[in-house]
Amino acid sequence: MIRAVIVDDEDLARAVAREFLSAHADIEVVAECSNGFECVKTVQELKPDLLLLDIQMPKLDGFEALELLDAERLAVVFLTAYDQYAMRAFEIHAVDYLLKPFSKQRFDAAIERARARLGQSPPRAADLAAAARGPGQFLERIVVQDGARVHVVAADKLDWVEAQDDYVSLHSQGREYLKQQTISSLEERLDPSRFLRIHRSVIVNLERVARIEPYTKDSRLAILANGTKLPVSRAGYARLKEMLDARG
Amino acid sequence: MHPILASRGRLALYLTAWMSLVALFVSILALAGVVGWVEGAAVVGPVYFLYSFFCLSTWHLCRAFPLGVARTPVLVAVLAAAPAAMSAGWVAVLSAHASFAARWFPTVDQRLAHAGPALFGGGVFFALLAIAMHYVLLAFEASREAQKREGVARLAARDAELRALKAQVNPHFLFNSLHSISALTSIDPAQAREMCILLADFLRLTLAVGDKTSIRLGEELALARNYLAVEKIRFRARLRVEEDLAPECDNFVVPPLLLQPLVENAVRHGVATLSDGAFVRISAACASGALRLVVENNFDPEAPPRRSGGLGLKNVRERLKARHGAQARLDAAPRDDVFRAALELPAQTEEPSK
Numbered sequence: 001m002i003r004a005v006i007v008d009d010e011d012l013a014r015a016v017a018r019e020f021l022s023a024h025a026d027i028e029v030v031a032e033c034s035n036g037f038e039c040v041k042t043v044q045e046l047k048p049d050l051l052l053l054d055i056q057m058p059k060l061d062g063f064e065a066l067e068l069l070d071a072e073r074l075a076v077v078f079l080t081a082y083d084q085y086a087m088r089a090f091e092i093h094a095v096d097y098l099l100k101p102f103s104k105q106r107f108d109a110a111i112e113r114a115r116a117r118l119g120q121s122p123p124r125a126a127d128l129a130a131a132a133r134g135p136g137q138f139l140e141r142i143v144v145q146d147g148a149r150v151h152v153v154a155a156d157k158l159d160w161v162e163a164q165d166d167y168v169s170l171h172s173q174g175r176e177y178l179k180q181q182t183i184s185s186l187e188e189r190l191d192p193s194r195f196l197r198i199h200r201s202v203i204v205n206l207e208r209v210a211r212i213e214p215y216t217k218d219s220r221l222a223i224l225a226n227g228t229k230l231p232v233s234r235a236g237y238a239r240l241k242e243m244l245d246a247r248g
Numbered sequence: 249m250h251p252i253l254a255s256r257g258r259l260a261l262y263l264t265a266w267m268s269l270v271a272l273f274v275s276i277l278a279l280a281g282v283v284g285w286v287e288g289a290a291v292v293g294p295v296y297f298l299y300s301f302f303c304l305s306t307w308h309l310c311r312a313f314p315l316g317v318a319r320t321p322v323l324v325a326v327l328a329a330a331p332a333a334m335s336a337g338w339v340a341v342l343s344a345h346a347s348f349a350a351r352w353f354p355t356v357d358q359r360l361a362h363a364g365p366a367l368f369g370g371g372v373f374f375a376l377l378a379i380a381m382h383y384v385l386l387a388f389e390a391s392r393e394a395q396k397r398e399g400v401a402r403l404a405a406r407d408a409e410l411r412a413l414k415a416q417v418n419p420h421f422l423f424n425s426l427h428s429i430s431a432l433t434s435i436d437p438a439q440a441r442e443m444c445i446l447l448a449d450f451l452r453l454t455l456a457v458g459d460k461t462s463i464r465l466g467e468e469l470a471l472a473r474n475y476l477a478v479e480k481i482r483f484r485a486r487l488r489v490e491e492d493l494a495p496e497c498d499n500f501v502v503p504p505l506l507l508q509p510l511v512e513n514a515v516r517h518g519v520a521t522l523s524d525g526a527f528v529r530i531s532a533a534c535a536s537g538a539l540r541l542v543v544e545n546n547f548d549p550e551a552p553p554r555r556s557g558g559l560g561l562k563n564v565r566e567r568l569k570a571r572h573g574a575q576a577r578l579d580a581a582p583r584d585d586v587f588r589a590a591l592e593l594p595a596q597t598e599e600p601s602k
Contacts, residue, residue: 009523010424011484012431019434035523036552058523061552081423100427140553152550 002027002118005046007039007062008054008079013100017052017079020107027111036060037150040068049073050114055080060150064143068150075114138191142170144177151177155194159208160230161186163201171228196243198222198236206243250307251385262381266300269377273370282363287356291349295342299371302334303378310382327379335371339364405570417454418512421479428482443481450474457504462598465532465539466498472511472530479515487519492531500539500595503567509560510543510580510589516554517587518545539595544588561589568593 004027006017014032021027030046033039035058043051043065053076055062062078078097095117096110142153153172162169163183170177187197197203208224212232215221220232222240232240252258273296274288283292313326346357360367425447432440453471457463476489511528519526529544561580568576568591576593 009520010428010482012428012435012482013424015435016427016431019431056520056552056554058521058548058551064552081420081427100423101430102427 002050002115003030003046003048004028004050004052005031005033005039005042005048006052007033007036007057007065008052009034009057010054013054013079016101017107020104021052021111023104023108024111034058036062036065039065040145040150041148043069043074049075049118050111051076053078060143060152064141064152067143068145073118075117077110077114139189142179142186144170144179146177153177155190156205156207158195159205159224159226160228161203174226196236196239198230198232198240200233202230202232202236204230204240206240206247209240209244212237212240250304251382251389252304252307262304263300267297269374270296270300277363277366280363280366282359282366283356284353287349287353291346291353291356292342292360295338295345296370296374299338299374300378302338303375306330306334306375306379307382307385310379310386314386315383327376331372331375331379334375335368338371339367342367401570404566417451420516421475421512425478425482432481439481443478446474446478446481450478454505454508460504462501463504464498465500465502465541468502468504468507469493469498469530469532471505472507475508475511476515476528479519483515483519483525486522486525487515488525488527490527490529492529494533497532497534497539497595499597500534501598502539502541502593503571506564506567506591507541507543509564510591513560513589514543514545514587517551518547521548521551522546534595537595539591539593541591542588544586546585547582547587549582549585564591 002024004021006014006021006029008014008017011034014034018029018032021029027050030048031042033042037059039051039053039057039062040060051074053062053066055078057065060068066076075095077095079100079102080097081100095114098106098110138155140155142155142158144151144153153170157172159171159173161171161183164178166180166182167178168181168183168186170179183197183201183203187195187203190203194206195203196206204222204224208226209222210225211223213221213223215231218234220237222230222232224230252262270293274283274293277283277292278285278288309326309330313323315323318326343357343361346360350357425443429440429443429447432443450471453467453474457467457471473491476487480487480489507530511530514528518528526546527544529542531542531544533540561578565578568578572593576591578589578591580587580589582588
């Protein structure tokens with residue numbers, strides 16, 4: 001039995017998916033969600049195999065929800081009305097994407113592909129979200145799960161990031177959020193004109209840097225506007241100086 | 249900046265023309281036997297040449313009393329008094345110079361004093377000529393300026409209209425509505441049909457107003473109502489529509505599809521970001537020659553960012569500016585969790601004459 005979750009903020013859109021799925025005897029709809037928060041919570045609790053996911057939704061969009069999902073076996077089919085950006089990227093990893101309105105035949109083809117994918121080992125959901133977002137689009141919001149709660153940290157409110165083993169610690173407005181992600185993968189997703197890796201384990205928001213002070217022979221300290229002191233490696237200093245000079 | 253002093257070419261042309269006039273004037277004086285040729289060239293010529301610079305000051309006079317704006321009696325008085333005063337002053341300068349020059353040219357001062365009226369007349373003639381020239385220059389510059397301004401405004405208007413036409417039917421809206429109809433065909437065929445008809449009416453109205461330059465506010469509101477009826481089926485109970493419309497405003501005219509982007513924004517950034525539902529409130533009021541339209545909606549300030557935001561507002565602003573200039577405005581801003589877009593434009597019952 002394939003266990004499916006339908007995620008769409010519109011009742012009628014969920015009804016279409018439910019109706020089309022009812023013809024597949026081997027698929028059971030275990031839950032329906034109407035926004036990204038619910039989606040994250042439900043998928044983590046119920047661990048479904050198949051996710052039919054809308055993109056534009058209240059609270060968290062489809063990409064952001066996927067970002068928090070780390071289900072090993074999860075086939076994702078995107079349902080979207082009109083989205084050029086995503087379409088290009090979906091071809092890489094998503095099981096399928098369906099453009100609304102879709103026919104029963106087209107829907108069944110997507111389900112067929114999902115069945116085939118569930119036989120193999122699917123890519124991690126978070127990687128899928130990263131791929132779907134596509135190149136040239138940097139994170140404006142970072143989603144972090146803390147128990148049952150989901151925090152949304154706006155990129156421009158992010159002061160600095162510190163690597164802690166497999167986690168990153170995000171510092172924003174005096175608060176700290178822990179997220180399971182490597183610092184390198186986060187670095188790739190942040191806008192390089194606003195964020196810089198100044199040390200093996202530190203990314204800083206350039207707008208927060210107040211001054212740079214010498215520390216040891218080979219290293220320096222970046223002092224942030226709020227007084228925080230961050231280590232700067234030699235290579236990091238060269239990049240930081242270049243960026244700050246370029247900004248004037 | 250003075251139009252003649254601003255350009256060397258113009259100044260050279262002006263001085264050359266002036267020198268020929270002065271030469272003619274001196275020749276007349278010489279032929280009339282008032283002065284000899286050498287006296288004319290040495291005493292009268294230089295003084296009247298310097299007068300050319302004095303006459304440039306009439307530019308300020310022309311700007312202060314523009315033709316067609318200043319009242320005729322005032323204009324006649326100014327045009328009589330100013331050249332007379334200028335000329336009288338210059339005759340005094342000439343006579344001072346002549347009494348100095350009388351050392352080398354005996355009695356030149358007495359002879360010039362006898363010819364006083366002729367010298368005065370010449371000075372008045374020169375001043376009037378300078379005034380006429382400045383009026384011509386001012387008119388020339390004004391028309392060039394107007395042409396430039398009109399060109400810019402026309403371009404901006406056409407651009408904005410073109411973009412408005414392109415953005416006429418939002419593809420998100422169209423595809424999502426069709427998807428809702430697809431859902432309803434099996435759940436509630438009657439409502440599917442109703443939505444088809446509402447959508448068709450909306451598309452027909454949109455196409456019909458597309459090539460008009462103005463429509464009645466009543467028509468624009470009907471379009472918005474039609475659009476919201478479709479969205480109400482799509483969002484069901486989540487969307488609440490409130491209206492506060494003064495019926496007496498319906499006959500004023502507005503550019504077609506001016507309100508529509510604001511209503512679409514209210515849905516896209518409002519109900520689409522809130523699971524528990526949202527309101528869209530449209531109000532229309534007209535007072536003291538102004539038409540005031542307000543679209544409000546609540547929204548989730550922490551909603552995921554939507555692509556292609558702000559274009560609708562920019563477009564509306566440009567169209568208003570191209571058509572009404574400073575007489576119209578759009579104020580759009582969030583306050584807490586309510587976004588408010590307020591349009592104000594002149595209340596006109598028909599299209600402004602071109």
